[in-house]
Amino acid sequence: MAGRNRKSVAALPTLEGVVLHEGWCVKESGGAFLGRTNWRRRWFRLLQRKDATILQYFRGKRDTQPAGSVKLDVTYCTRQMETKDKSRPNVFAVGPVFDDGSTRTYYISCRK
Structure with missing residues (x-):
């Protein structure tokens, strides 16, 4: 999650856990x-809790409640996508290791 609006954090603790990284x-x-x-x-926001790693997303930077979140565990994986697949630069997918149709795959594009 790089880019000019990126907030560099070094394991910033919050009430919800430790923020590993966050940005637009x-x-x-x-x-x-x-x-x-x-x-x-x-x-x-990539958040580390005692029991899990969570990828949260918010509509705005100052929002306190996430619009959505994904618990990252052994059933989820990330994979780089080709630009032609999603017509966006630096696209990656976060989704189930085995797509059974019941769990959503998220497509995310970040600046380098």
Whole structure:
């Protein structure tokens, strides 16, 4: 999650856990209209709790409640996408290791 608006943090503790990294990225929206999806800018936070690592995203940098979150465990993986796959630079997917159709895959684009 790099870019000029990136906030560099070194294991910043919060009430929810330890913030490992946070910054602006663009996420593909969950819903599709006529086969097209929107890409929306969101504030992402990678959070380490005692029992789990959580990827949260917020509509705004100062929001206190996440718009969504993903518990990263052995059932989830990240993979780099080709630009032609999603027409965005630096796209990666966060989703289930084995896609069974019941769990969402998130597509995220970040600046280098």
